[in-house]
Amino acid sequence: MKELLLEIGAEEIPSGYITQAMEALGESLTARLDSLGLSHDRPRTFSTPRRLAVVAGNIPERQPKTTTKVYGPPKSAAFGKDGSPTRAALGFAKSKGVDTSAIKSENTVKGEYIYVEIEEGGGKTIDLLTRALPEIIMEIPFPKSMRWGASDLRFTRPIHWITALFGGEVVDFEIDGIKSGAITRGHRFLGSKSITLSGGSDYLSRLEQNFVIADLERRKQTILDSARAAACANGATLVEDNDLALTVACLTEWPIALWGSFDQEFLDLPDELLIASMKNHQKMFSVSGADGSLTNGFIGVSNMKVENDDIVVTGYQRVLRARLADAKFFFDEDRKHSLTSFAEKLNNVVYQKKLGSVREKIVRFSNLSNHLVERINPDLKEVVSRTAELCKADLESLMVYEFPELQGVMGREYARYAGEPEAVCEAIFDHYKPRWSGDDPPSTDAGAIVGISDRIDTLAGCFAIGLIPSGTADPFALRRHALGVITTIIDRKYSLDLDGIFDLAISQLAGKVETDKDQVKRKLMEFLSGRLKNYWTGGGSPTMSQTLSSPPGFVTCLTRNCVVTPCRSLRRGIFSSLWRSHSNAPRT
Numbered sequence: 404m405k406e407l408l409l410e411i412g413a414e415e416i417p418s419g420y421i422t423q424a425m426e427a428l429g430e431s432l433t434a435r436l437d438s439l440g441l442s443h444d445r446p447r448t449f450s451t452p453r454r455l456a457v458v459a460g461n462i463p464e465r466q467p468k469t470t471t472k473v474y475g476p477p478k479s480a481a482f483g484k485d486g487s488p489t490r491a492a493l494g495f496a497k498s499k500g501v502d503t504s505a506i507k508s509e510n511t512v513k514g515e516y517i518y519v520e521i522e523e524g525g526g527k528t529i530d531l532l533t534r535a536l537p538e539i540i541m542e543i544p545f546p547k548s549m550r551w552g553a554s555d556l557r558f559t560r561p562i563h564w565i566t567a568l569f570g571g572e573v574v575d576f577e578i579d580g581i582k583s584g585a586i587t588r589g590h591r592f593l594g595s596k597s598i599t600l601s602g603g604s605d606y607l608s609r610l611e612q613n614f615v616i617a618d619l620e621r622r623k624q625t626i627l628d629s630a631r632a633a634a635c636a637n638g639a640t641l642v643e644d645n646d647l648a649l650t651v652a653c654l655t656e657w658p659i660a661l662w663g664s665f666d667q668e669f670l671d672l673p674d675e676l677l678i679a680s681m682k683n684h685q686k687m688f689s690v691s692g693a694d695g696s697l698t699n700g701f702i703g704v705s706n707m708k709v710e711n712d713d714i715v716v717t718g719y720q721r722v723l724r725a726r727l728a729d730a731k732f733f734f735d736e737d738r739k740h741s742l743t744s745f746a747e748k749l750n751n752v753v754y755q756k757k758l759g760s761v762r763e764k765i766v767r768f769s770n771l772s773n774h775l776v777e778r779i780n781p782d783l784k785e786v787v788s789r790t791a792e793l794c795k796a797d798l799e800s801l802m803v804y805e806f807p808e809l810q811g812v813m814g815r816e817y818a819r820y821a822g823e824p825e826a827v828c829e830a831i832f833d834h835y836k837p838r839w840s841g842d843d844p845p846s847t848d849a850g851a852i853v854g855i856s857d858r859i860d861t862l863a864g865c866f867a868i869g870l871i872p873s874g875t876a877d878p879f880a881l882r883r884h885a886l887g888v889i890t891t892i893i894d895r896k897y898s899l900d901l902d903g904i905f906d907l908a909i910s911q912l913a914g915k916v917e918t919d920k921d922q923v924k925r926k927l928m929e930f931l932s933g934r935l936k937n938y939w940t941g942g943g944s945p946t947m948s949q950t951l952s953s954p955p956g957f958v959t960c961l962t963r964n965c966v967v968t969p970c971r972s973l974r975r976g977i978f979s980s981l982w983r984s985h986s987n988a989p990r991t
Contacts, residue, residue: 405464405570407432407443407532408603410456410587411540412564418452418653420559424543425450425619428457431539439531440467440524449607449617451656453591455543456566456617458603464570468525473499478508478515492517532574536567540578554579564588571602589613590656593708614657614708623652629660630688630702637662639690639700647682654686655706663687663716664700669727672734675812676802680730683808685723733801742817745796752798757916758864765795767864767911771856774907779852779897786849790830793818794853811835837887844894851895856904858884863908866930867916867923885934893938901928 409432416424429448436443436459446459475481481492488496488503496503499519508517545559556562556579567574567583576583587610589595594613600606607617616622626648627641634641651658669677674697681687681701688702703719749761758764769791776787797803797814806813815832819825826849833850834857836843845851865871865879872881892899905924912918 404461405528406458406460406603407462407574408456408458408566408568408600408606409536409539409574410449410454410564410566410606411543411562412454412566412588413558413562414560415452416455416560418650420545421450421452421455421619421653422649424455424545424559427542427544428455428539431542432457432459435535435539436462439535440469441528441531450619450653451615451617451622452654453588453656454617456606458606460603462528462569464528466524466526466528466531469523471521471523472509472518473521474511474516474518475506476517477513478517481506481517495519529569529572529574532567532569533576536574536583537576537578540565566600568600568602590615593657616657619649619652622655622658623648626651626655626658626660626704629658630704633660633662633702634688634690634700637690637700639692639698641702642678642689642691642697644682644688647686647688651686651704655704657706657708659705659708659712661703661705661712661716661719662700663703663719663723665720665723665727667699669731670697670699672727672731673812673816675809676730676734676806676816677727679806679809680726681723683806684726685719687719687723729805730802733805737800737802737813737817738820742793742796742814742821742823745799745817746793748799749795755864755868757868758912759915761795761798764860764864765791767908768853768856768860770911771859771904771908772853774904775852775856775899778899780848783849783852786824786826786830787852789823789827790834790849790853791856793823793827794831794834794857837890839883840886844891848895851891851897855888855891858888859904859908860911862888862927862930863905863923864912864916866927867909867912867918871926871930881930882934885931886938889931889935889938901931 409428425448429446432446433443441462443462444460446457449456449458475495476491480489481495482488488506492503492506495517496506496519499521501519505519506517507519508515541558543558548557548559549561550557551561562578562581564586565578565581565583566585566587567576568585573585574583585600587598587600587606589598589610590613594610594615598609598613600609610617616625623645627643627645630648631641677697678689681689686704688704690698690700690702692698701719701723703716705715707715709715746762746765749765752761753759754761754764769788772787772791773784776784794811794814797810797817800813800817802813803810811832811834815828818828818831826847830847830849830853833845833847834854836845836850836854845854861879861884862881865881870879870881877883891897902924905927906920909918909920909923
């Protein structure tokens with residue numbers, strides 16, 4: 404049994420490509436070894452900005468042999484009465500590359516037929532890998548690939564070296580003039596440009612000697628540990644951010660955490676703005692003080708070990724100060740205008756050419772909000788109405804133009820600055836929740852009502868003009884919007900008749916789109932019911948007790964009106980109790 408090591412060295416790969424490519428490399432190798440009948444341990448994958456690698460052990464030196472019966476014509480047609488082979492038998496033997504003496508016969512359900520036993524496999528594994536590894540490399544998926552020079556080869560970045568070893572022996576192949584070998588490279592500036600490997604066993608240790616931590620998870624943990632230590636040494640606490648740690652890990656090979664600071668005056672900016680400025684633009688970690696509020700410190704992560712860290716930190720501080728100065732300018736300029744004035748500008752912002760402007764969309768989902776608030780909590784009518792009016796206003800602000808991820812956050816801050824009721828301020832931010840899978844649902848009724856209304860208007864409008872998700876294509880994120888409606892209703896335990904709200908949502912589109920209202924509603928309800936079943940049955944779905952506590956009106960509406968007829972397995976499973984508990988649901 405031997406070990407395989409494959410490494411593709413390239414110019415710096417975009418950080419957002421690395422995780423997917425690394426996983427795909429391991430899956431592709433697994434599939435190829437399995438198809439060749441080669442047993443193996445589960446492949447281990449590694450990556451840095453300059454390399455993608457995979458190691459798989461316990462692979463046999465030779466492909467196991469297999470014997471297959473290949474049947475031919477009936478024996479009566481293959482041999483004459485005297486037992487001599489006919490032309491049918493001779494042709495069959497020739498086609499299989501055997502002598503007629505190798506022909507055997509066997510009784511089957513259709514009668515007696517001739518067959519030969521064909522032995523396959525048994526080749527050297529290293530020879531099979533010579534053909535397989537180039538294909539595996541070229542199968543690695545990337546969002547964007549490129550060609551360079553006069554080559555027709557497409558890869559995410561120019562390939563500079565390929566390391567391929569099986570049991571210490573080079574797997575010999577070539578891709579676009581780049582020959583495989585036993586040589587890898589260390590850190591671009593700190594390590595050796597030529598490191599001879601003996602296989603996967605010394606891969607990690609030899610690279611680490613040359614300032615490369617090839618294990619992505621270990622590199623990520625190193626970043627978090629060193630950032631925590633740097634913060635603690637300066638009397639602060641790291642603001643934990645796993646996503647940022649992963650991004651930085653995909654940008655570095657030898658991460659060094661460094662402490663820096665910015666001017667105290669910038670702490671007047673909202674915390675979310677400070678964090679976004681440091682995280683999204685500079686890839687820096689924020690830190691907090693003993694009271695939990697942000698301090699004017701930060702943690703930057705360098706990919707270089709230098710004699711004087713102050714030089715690097717000074718550069719970080721200079722760049723960050725310019726970024727925060729821009730943010731402060733945008734923040735101050737935005738506050739010279741009212742949210743209402745921003746909202747009025749939305750008349751000139753196209754939401755979708757057939758569905759009108761963002762302002763027209765606001766009018767539509769405001770009407771839906773008024774419909775819902777009467778049924779959920781009429782006492783919130785003023786709060787919901789004001790929230791619906793202002794919740795998209797920050798889209799016209801300089802700050803959200805520069806930092807799109809802060810929509811809702813800046814709306815809340817500007818509403819507070821303008822003296823709006825706190826319930827309205829929180830609902831402006833809340834109506835965007837959940838923003839992604841796993842995000843918290845809205846924490847207020849006002850935010851939930853406006854959020855549901857906004858999403859339902861989006862769903863109704865897109866379905867009315869035929870923008871229905873198909874396959875993986877979902878440019879308007881309608882699946883996420885549908886799931887947002889479902890999770891919000893279930894979390895807030897609302898009992899709603901979706902019939903009425905979808906009727907209103909579709910009717911408001913009259914004059915803009917000509918469509919069959921009943922057909923659009925049917926498709927919408929089918930779509931939502933599909934999301935509901937996925938929510939209940941998919942990974943990370945709620946427990947049975949949580950499912951059974953879902954709002955009866957909501958469930959009855961989906962099961963009765965959206966043409967959902969759960970299959971028998973679902974009726975026997977988690978759907979069954981709900982299905983039986985609602986007498987209005989059709990029995991099929």
